[in-house]
Amino acid sequence: MTTVDPPGIPLEDYMLDDRSSYVKLPTVALPAGSEVLVGDAAWTTAMQIAGTATDHPLIAVDVYPGGDVAAIAARIHEVLPDADVINVEDAAAADIEVIDALIGRNLTDDRVFGVMSHFTLDEFYDADRLADLQLRVSERTRPTVLVGWGADLAASREADALVLVDLARWEIQQRLRAGTPNWRASNGDEDVLRKYKRGFFVEWRTADRHKRTLFDRIDLLVDGNASLDDAGAVRGADFRAALSNATASPFRVVPFFDPGVWGGQWMKSQLDLDPTVHNYAWCFDCVPEENSLLLEAGGRVVEIPAMDLVLSRPRELLGERTFARFGAEFPIRFDFLDTMGGGNLSLQVHPLTEYIRDAFGMAYTQDESYYMLDADDDAVVYLGVKTDVDPAAMLADLRAATDGDHPFDAEKYVNVFPARKHDHFAIPAGTVHCSGANSMVLEISATPYIFTFKLWDWGRVGLDGVPRPVHIDHGAQNIQWDRDTEWVERNLVGQVEELRREPGLVEERTGLHELEFIEVRRHWFEQEAAHDTEGTVNVLNLVEGDEVEVVSPTDAFPPYTIHYAETFIVPAAVGPYVIRRSPNSRSESFGTVKAYVRGTRTSDS
Structure with missing residues (x-):
């Protein structure tokens, strides 16, 4: 991976004061009396639960896509040698060619954007193979453990013990970056953006739809983010009680931090991060679709996706009216964008609601805002087009800039406003914008963060050395040219x-x-x-x-x-x-x- 050296401004220049009390691993308490099982104790406990029901107990271990099913199955076989351990994916999943054909329209040819899917997990299984497996399970003569995404399907909802091995999106992303393929695919070395797209638009939508059918029935939840030796597990009743209790008090999700080509130095000092990392560009400080919750008891934790709370307790968490409007989705996002000592964000625009619905199947779009948590004296925000800009000329110059030899003159076309600490800039969808260097932005926005149409990236390549994708054609259909200097000044700047x-x-x-x-x-x-x-x-x-x-x-x-x-x-x-x-x-x-x-x-x- 290509790294980016930190800019010439010393890190100590950003040590504004002693504010390193930021908690990077907040926890949510499990109910009193809960026990976090560790490692192999989960599998022996699952057998104990199942064994009380029948002479030939059946355990279903449903694994969120991204988990290492083969490794989990092998470990269970070691711990429970008297049981038949069946990888349901190998036994009954549809051939990858069938799956690829099924989801092809949702993936599209674009490197970044697909179309939101509405598949159910049974569509990814071969009906005949699944029926054969279900028959084999019904005729079992010894303890049996079904393992994989879809284990509950193979058990026909009749397992004596149901286990969910859950993973957070951030962990899945790290695995994809490290070479893990998508579910049942052989694409480990594929472009990470394309692998992420397959997860975002297809796998995770289907997986969450399936997982919601399990929450009220699981006997154990296992932390799939950790190694098999260290993974914590918690009984289903305690998991459900913890989520119920979480809706009755304030809480924090677990933030995560990531470098970027424009990343800065502020978060290193202010949030006490690893000083050896070249920069930090992003912090997802409250994006439940991506972040985790840490359930804690007795000094041990079980990491679960924060979306588990959204999916299982939407009314209590969101409120009846917000739930009625958005369903089981968390519509508000808070994240950090650090350009202190870094560079400009990409010049970009977000899709209008009608466009994001028609093109990508999303119900609402990424309206956003920049709240300036901190800013140097030269900090600016690019916002809206200048009055009397010629759209055709601007788009022609943007397209010419994609060859790398004709830099786009952003200040010729886009307004530049000084940015000071505690300023707040509104950025409704369709508004050209970006934050400049030497800013610390708290981005307050609607959640669909993936739908950013980059127009100009200042001639940079990504950390992987590959040019970051731009989407001028998409952008051209969404830029609101009437949001000119006067309109922006009246509507988006200084609105306190x-x-x-x-x-x-x-x-x-x-x-x-x-x-x-x-x-x-x-x-x-x-x-x-x-x-x-x-x-x-x-x-x-x-x-x-x-x-x-x-x-x-x-x-x-x-x-x-x-x-x-x-x-x-x-x-x-x-x-x-x-x-x-x-x-x-x-x-x-x-x-x-x-x-x-x-x-x-x-x-x-």
């Missing part, structure tokens, strides 16, 4: 409205534009600020101050500590809550930004 001022407290609306469905409120306070979810999920970040506590006015949950720059979720079911100065705080004042879906609060009725 003071809503309330009391001694020691100011509440402001900082965006977003009326075209976007996310409302953002900022609270400045000295001691405390009262909030209420009013029936919809709240997502917040501590943008100023070192440490606060989130408390319940009725002691419904224990005080929850939040540090500078940490994003946290307050489920809809929580209701009233207060954010107050922590006893350990040394700051004089504090600031939070809070996002929620407009029109879903009870007071909006």
Whole structure:
């Protein structure tokens, strides 16, 4: 992999103060009395559960795609030598040629974009082979363990013990980068973007659809992210109780960090990251589709996808109105974009709602905003086209720039605005935009982050040495040319409205534009600020101050500590809550930004 040397600005220049208390491995408590089983104890426990039901127990071990089914099956055979261990994928999955033909239209020829699929897992299995396997299982004369994605299908929902081996998207991505192929494919050395596309548009949609049928029945959940020796497991009842309890109090997902060609140096110092890494570009601080939850008991953890909570407890987490609007999807995303000492983000545009629905099968699009968590004196944001720009000329220059010999003059066509700490720029879909160098952006947006049409990438290649894909044709069909200098100044820049001022407290609306469905409120306070979810999920970040506590006015949950720059979720079911100065705080004042879906609060009725 090609690496990018850090820019010439020393890392110590970004050590603004002592703020390394950011917690990188937050946990969610399992219920009292829970036990985290480790390694082979999961398989012996599964047999104990199954063995109480029949003389010839049947265990189904359903493995999320990306798990090493062969290795799991081999380990179970070692631990349970008296059982028949059957790899259901080898026994009954459809031939890869059949699968490829089935999903081809969803994958498309594009390197990045496909079409959202609606497959069910049984479509990836050969009906005759699956029937033969089901018959063989029904006639078993000894203990039997079915292993693989679809084990529950082969068991005909009649397993005496059901185990789910679950994986988070971030772990799957690391495996894809390391050469792991997609499910049943022989594409280990294929372009990682194409492998990710196959997962995003087909495998993970199908897998989540299947997994939702298992949650209420599983006897054990096994952490598929860890090695077989270290993997934790938790009983199904404790897993379900932990998720139920999580909707009754604030919590954080596990953030992850990734380098990039434009990445910066701010997160290394402020969030206490590995200083030997050349840069960090992204932090997904609250993207439940990608992030994990760590369920903890007795000092041991089980890592599960945060989507398990979204899929299994959507009403309690999101609120009835948000769930009615989006279904079991988490519609708000908070992430970090670090260009401090780095470079400009790619010049880009996001698709309009009609376009993303018609072209890619998504129900809503990536409206977004840039909240400046920090910024150097020369920081800027590129936003909207300049007044009287000739669209044909701009598009011609963008296309000419793809040959690498004709750099695109961005400032000829795109507005450039100075960016200061705590500025908030709204970016409704269809608006040309990017953050410049020397900024630390908290991106508050709708969730479909993959749908970015790069227009110009400043002549760079990716960390793999391959030019990053641009999508000018897609972009040309979505750029809103009337979002010119005057429109952007009126609608997207400096849109702060003071809503309330009391001694020691100011509440402001900082965006977003009326075209976007996310409302953002900022609270400045000295001691405390009262909030209420009013029936919809709240997502917040501590943008100023070192440490606060989130408390319940009725002691419904224990005080929850939040540090500078940490994003946290307050489920809809929580209701009233207060954010107050922590006893350990040394700051004089504090600031939070809070996002929620407009029109879903009870007071909006």
